[in-house]
Amino acid sequence: EIVLTQSPATLSLSPGETATLSCRASQMISDYFAWYQQKPGQAPRLLIYAASKRAPGIPARFSGSGSGTDFTLTIHSLEPEDFAVYYCQQRSSWPPLITFGGGTKVEVK
Amino acid sequence: QVHLVQSGAEVKKPGASVKVSCKASGYTFNNYGVSWLRQAPGQGLEWMGWINLYNGKTIYAQKFQGRLSLTANTSATTVFMELTSLISDDTAVYFCARDRMEYSGPNSFDPWGQGTQVIVSS
Numbered sequence: 001e002i003v004l005t006q007s008p009a010t011l012s013l014s015p016g017e018t019a020t021l022s023c024r025a026s027q028m029i030s031d032y033f034a035w036y037q038q039k040p041g042q043a044p045r046l047l048i049y050a051a052s053k054r055a056p057g058i059p060a061r062f063s064g065s066g067s068g069t070d071f072t073l074t075i076h077s078l079e080p081e082d083f084a085v086y087y088c089q090q091r092s093s094w095p096p097l098i099t100f101g102g103g104t105k106v107e108v109k
Numbered sequence: 110q111v112h113l114v115q116s117g118a119e120v121k122k123p124g125a126s127v128k129v130s131c132k133a134s135g136y137t138f139n140n141y142g143v144s145w146l147r148q149a150p151g152q153g154l155e156w157m158g159w160i161n162l163y164n165g166k167t168i169y170a171q172k173f174q175g176r177l178s179l180t181a182n183t184s185a186t187t188v189f190m191e192l193t194s195l196i197s198d199d200t201a202v203y204f205c206a207r208d209r210m211e212y213s214g215p216n217s218f219d220p221w222g223q224g225t226q227v228i229v230s231s
Contacts, residue, residue, distance in 0.1 A: 015121060034217035036154075043204055043221035044154065055209070055219055067207055088216065096214050098144065098156035 001025055004088050004101035012109040019075040023088035023106045027105050032091035034074045035064055035078045038103075047086075048073065075106070083108050111135040112207050113143075126193040129225045130175045131205030138186040139163050140211035145179060145190045145216060147201040155201075159215040160188060168215065178223035197231045202226050 003026040013019055023035075033051040036044035046055040048064035056106060061076040075082055088101040116130040131143065144159045158169040160179040167179050178191045188205060203225045206218035 016217040022159060032216050043206075043224055044218075045221075046209065046217055046219035049209055049219075089154075091214075091216050096159070097168075097217075098159075098215055099155070100154040103153050 002029060002090060002098065002099055003093055004090060004099055006086075006104045008104060009102070010105045010107060012107050013078055014048035014109045015078050015080055017078055019073075019078055019082070019106050020079055021073040021075075021088075021106075023066075023071045023101050025069045025071075025074070025090060029090045030093055031067070032093075033064075033066075033071055035062075036087045036089065037082075037084050038087065041057055044087065051091045078106070082106065110221055111207070111219055113207060115203075115222040115225045118226040118228070120230065121195050123148050123229060123231055125229075126191060127195060127199075127227050128189055128191040129203055129205075129227070131188045131190070131222050133186045133188065133207070136148075136207075137211070139183060142208045142213075142215060143179075143181075143188045144206050144208070144215050145177075145203060146206060146218075147203045148224075149198070149201040151180055152201075156215075161214075162188070163212070171231070178197060192227075197229050200227065200229045 005024045007022045031050045035048040036042040052064045063085045085103045085105045112134045114132045139162050142161050145157045160167045181188045205222040209217045209219045
């Protein structure tokens with residue numbers, strides 16, 4: 001099973017700053033890689049798919065990059081509504097099994 | 110608008126089974142697979158399995174093999190998740206989530222249902 005390790009566990013930032021979230025895979029993975037945002041009491045929301053493509057309706061301040069084993073989610077100029085937990089997710093080629101990282105909480109400094 | 114609406118909260122005793130429904134609307138039901146995921150209190154997300162609504166085939170995470178059953182009622186555009194032999198560690202919020210792309214297999218998920226709380230307690 002491919003293990004995804006997210007860092008840091010918590011990121012303390014102020015509105016207007018830039019958040020850089022990391023996700024490292026235990027082995028090379030394909031472009032089946034996504035990022036989600038989750039707020040308390042809500043279902044996750046898809047932000048990024050195929051490592052770098054923004055889902056419909058997601059603001060341009062969210063961007064994804066990376067390949068192989070190292071992936072990054074960058075949130076430019078944090079808005080108050082961006083403070084949440086973020087998860088990375090991958091799908092192995094075959095069988096198509098899904099795993100998630102442990103999450104990074106972006107909190108108000 | 111695409112919507113997934115799940116059934117309400119459940120309280121079950123250890124050893125029992127739970128069946129949660131996920132009603133889909135706003136898109137061609139058979140063209141997209143649906144996954145089930147769960148989130149234990151204060152924990153991260155865990156993928157449980159996936160059902161292909163075109164042909165009914167399923168893929169289950171190894172952890173849930175033998176205990177998990179994903180089915181669908183196509184005419185009612187509803188997907189069901191049944192988990193048997195419940196233990197306290199199965200206490201979690203359970204989510205259904207649609208494949209982002211049609212005919213793609215489990216890949217990324219959009220949208221998600223609102224979640225169903227399942228509590229397992231004696």
